[in-house]
Amino acid sequence: MTGHHPQTRAVHPPVTVPAGSRPLSVPLYQGHLFSFDAADDLAAAFHGPDEAFFYARMANPTVRSLERAVTELEGGAGALATASGMGAISTVLMSLLRGGDHVIAQTTLYGGTFALFQDLAERWGVEVTYVSGDDPAEVRDALRPATRLLYLETVANPTTHVTDVPAFSAAVQGTDVLTVVDNTFAPVLCKPIDHGADIVIHSTTKYLSGHGDVIGGIAVFADPDVYRRVWDHAIDLGSVADPFGAWLTVRGLATMPLRVERQSASALDIARRLAAHPSVTRVHYPGLPDHPQHEVARRLLPDGSGGVLAFEPAGGRDAGRVFSEAVRLISLGPSLGNVATLVMHPASTSHRQMDAAALAAAGIGAATVRLSVGLEHPDDLWSDIDQALAKAT
DSSP, X not given: OTTSOHHHHHHSOOOOOOOSOOOSSOOOOOOOBOOOSOHHHHHHHTTOTTSOOOBTTTOOHHHHHHHHHHHHHHTOSEEEEESSHHHHHHHHHHHHOOTTOEEEEESSOOHHHHHHHHHHHHHHOOEEEEXXXXXXXXXXXXXXXXXXXEEEESBOTTTOOBOOHHHHHHTTTTSSOEEEEEOTTOTTTOOGGGGTOSEEEEOTTTTTTOSSSOOOEEEEESSHHHHHHHHHHHHXXXXXXXXXXXXXXXXXXXXXXXXXXXXXXXXXXXXXXXHTOTTEEEEEOTTSTTSTTHHHHHHHOTTOOOSEEEEEETTHHHHHHHHHHHOSSSEEOSXXXXXXXXXXXXXXXXXXXXXXXXXXXXXXXXXXXXXXXXSSOHHHHHHHHHHHXXXXX
């Protein structure tokens, strides 16, 4: 830029490209525009997700690093990172469904997913048949010519219902139905694609980033053709992930296996103590022998049942509310998978879209409290839980 005026040099700073070495961590490419020397090369970049980078709504190097990392973790053929977990869910459903299609879904769904299915039913005429998630025969009985998707959650929010993904995926084998599994609660612990799933969804806001400073989502695809179908629609929806959020998530991936291992162990410890507490009427955690899907969890989640549990304090809805406000070390707040422990009351927050019948069908009681166990020492967590239970019951 020598010979140009200062105003021009300020607009065109030199770009440093590493030569002779390479970065050990993923660089943050915050810029969203890339230039070309040849017009044909720019034109070719518009044709697909694996072409050259040119505009961040289509692809970005940092976001692509996250997509490749999670693709490898899940054993997929490609991935699409989005701006939120609901962005990933919405992108998959809106890309693969059209008016008059039919979906089979388990009743124990995240409230946002349930609300989206309601919206698709009202606006597009998409029909949804809900099954318990306990018997694959329910899926076979619900199949229709118009069925396009089977939607499952590895571990359901907040009841920790565990779905037998291999058996449910097998129920639609030989058909054109795609199995979609939300694996947000069980990263590392379960790889649904290995068990027959076609699409795996994560809210990267949770365990993958893990530090409460990112919002994002990702969908991983077993079939590259399905990946391409969804990508083609996603670029029009504009549900793109932010490069900085993707960079933070890649950073979080490095410690995610260690965090999930510790959080699973601490959650099991807390669940056992809650189960023995006289002021607790029920505990939902797959690691406990009396959990309805304990044997399924032992097969599907052999290395731990995750860091989320739910329980019912004696005293009903008021007891759940008082407990949530009485904790001191634990924070009353949304989300999960954070390094810090969080508590919330699902019936009035994450699942507020459900009426009493839908809550009952999903196994969520008026008093249900959800705990997302963090990395604190379990003895310190228990001291806080114990004092809050004393105030609530």
